[in-house]
Amino acid sequence: MEFLRNRLTRAENHYALREPRHLVELRSQQLDELERRAETIVMNSGRLLRGRLDAAAGRLNALSPxxxxxxxxxxxxxxxxxxxxxxxxxxxxxxxxxxxxxxxxxxxxxxxxxxx
Incomplete structure (x- = not known):
């Protein structure tokens, strides 16, 4: 029983339960950062693929009759x-x-x- 009481006390004192707004803000910031990183990855991938496509088009053009x-x-x-x-x-x-x-x-x- 003491174990459960301690667990309940820890849960009541947990930061997320005491300050849920701060937790939401923290998660929101993390989500924004992940979104920025994902956009950067997509843009870099697009540039890389465009470069590969341009190179392939150049090779095909050179071989064109x-x-x-x-x-x-x-x-x-x-x-x-x-x-x-x-x-x-x-x-x-x-x-x-x-x-x-x-x-x-x-x-x-x-x-x-x-x-x-």
Whole structure:
């Protein structure tokens, strides 16, 4: 019984029960600090992810066929654009082709084959 009486006395004298307003204020301050830390973490994570995304976009852009065209090369496909022509073959003579350039496309007809 004495044990329970001591426990009750300790509970009655506990700071949280004597000054609940202070406890609420303390918890509110802790919550504000946690919120600030969470915002900082989210912002830093966003910057990190944005940096990674920009780096990946840069690598993809460097590999883009359009970048190659901007350096003066052309991409030749069948007239419908479905088949990429990568080598000069005799069966292409007389075929219509589409030539993609850095800015626009032109059409053409293969009139001769020049082998390297």
């Amino acid at each position: 359009r970048r190659v065209l901007e350096r003066g090369f052309a991409m030749v496909t069948s007239e419908d654009g479905r088949n990429l022509i990568t080598s000069a073959q005799p069966e292409l003579l007389g075929k219509r082709v589409k030539i993609d350039l850095a800015s626009g496309s032109v059409g053409g007809i293969i009139s001769n084959i020049i082998e390297n």
